[in-house]
Amino acid sequence: MAMKLSERVQQIGPSATMAASERARQLRATGVDVLDLGPGQPDFDTPEHIREAGVRAIREGRTRYTAVAGIPELREAVADLYSHREGIIYRPEETMITCGGKQGLFNIFAALLNPGDEVIIPTPYWVSFPEQVKLAGGVPVPVDTDEADGFELRAETILDACTERTKVVLLNTPSNPSGAVIGRDEMQDLARLALERDFYLLVDECYASLVYEGSEHVTPLVVGPEAKDVTIFCGSCSKSYAMTGWRVGYVAAPAPLIKACSSLQGHSTSNAASVSQYAALEALVGDQTPVRQMLTTFAERRDAVLPRIREISGMTCVEPRGAFYAFPNVNGLLSEDLATSADLSAWLIDECHVVTVPGTAFGRDGYLRLSYATSMTVLEEALERIAGACEKLAT
Template structure:
């Protein structure tokens, strides 16, 4: 008897979670490990949000809620979209899930049929392609690189579209590259998408973590016609340092939302009632903590990029958003020491080999770029203190110097 479902043949465990778990194990054993792997803010959840959760518990709001979210949280989400993005939605167009990942998963399970194609610009968040495969869709990967600012062009998008294309995934600011699309960038993509019978999924989870006064824009914000063909996914995890609270939300076509509600109703049902109360406070309450976290992240991104650029063989672009650096290591891969490592192992991924040695010998956790569709790079989260950033990058520099020999 085969105990594993065949659908699992097409997916792998999340590499970011696996690396973070391994780093935590090493820390627990007493090693001084610097963890650049975790994609979560290191700040505590703001106090007014925690107080809202306590109040909800004291008021007995500990029961089931409607599958797709409480009325009051939906109202807060609707107001957020209208005031911050100029997008108007009705309650039947809103769904709340256990994190943005579940909302995305339910979207694909509710919309894809076998063979439907989903265009995914690379580098991409690790779960996009695997979720599409689980929903029996076909990922169509379109490569971008450091020379294009890690952004897909209108020409690339047009070329990737076929009669089987059903969905295009748009993620700005991006995990893993930190790239953010300008309004003109988005308008160029919309010119391609608007005439087509294609749904755009806009993953806006890093919306509020954007630097240098850059305007946040998603495809739904460009035109009324595009709004009708866009499903927007967001959440409170990154902006409000609420990763463990597990609240994400989506907005779009009411029929899609209804089918997602059915999917969720047969799996997790509602998200935590207490977490929903906290999320409502996050969206409607004091936004000062968001600005304070952004200021800290801005300082850290300049620090880590500056330090990485000092390392021989490393090329690093300044991210416009999120909290990740995505340095290219191609010069390092040409060094004698690295070539020797390749000869001594059967590992075919350069970035995985680099990250394995970095963790095992230098006590630094980073995520190999191959996990995001680009083996030339590694991903470093700078959601950690400045001293740890300096310590971790100095160890990376030491490894590179050792590889030069």
């Protein structure tokens, strides 16, 4: 008998990355040496001092419910982080702690969107953005950024897509999957547009600490304190501190939104795990050397893999300015048999046992996402295999 699922969940699809992972798992089970360029998480361990803070919290018995919006020390640390970085006071009541950036975003959409409200989402986008918007009753409006611009979002693109129903514009900088970073001039224009047209700028800055030399992390507050009312920050400890499994994210936004998100969270998960919050506190206020070291390693890998990707016949690739993904254009490799990047990605698993994520998962067919959050040894071998396989397609 067919399960009577809600219309709400029937609108959302399973993660497109799951098919590739499943195929890789099957191959691995038969003893095949599969190389994985799919991961969306750092390959480093959580830094020692942060793990120790988690252990200490367990030993000290900090294992009960905390306030829904987070332990006061951590909210204060988040408020300090924003006050210091933006040069504008953020109070603890303007922050909250969530179970990863994912829950922060989920709370925000659920708290803001009425049926039919539009959320403009630049493509290529992170897979969960449109699905979360739909779950909250909103309408995702994808708009394409231009590869020739390095996928940097232009304010003009938003102006063209704006309607009376536009409630939120999503800014993911640096971007997963393109690595694009929104520059100062564009950010100024976007902030002015938000003020003029009365929509919110939701800044997903989960990769804020991973911006490479030559680029900078700029936020809408660059135009001044007046942008604070229309800016919603969603951050995370996952990527910056290699803490994906701890599940700690945070939101900084006007107090009424934080209050609404806290009520929502109070009826769903309640607080982020208590022990994780103490670890996150150490992450934010403790030694930042590991963050710099990870950035240096990712930059070295990017510099090593980019020329190799560009040498592969049929591929071109813009330079990622942040995060840890390359997003090569693979249109030159598509054909009648391999019509989409999803077909190509599946073919690469079978042909040379390398896992990639197809651009179709990010709203842009014709691209692959290659994560370099893995060792140079794996990266070199994987790219060699891909290059060999693509030679066959080119001939």
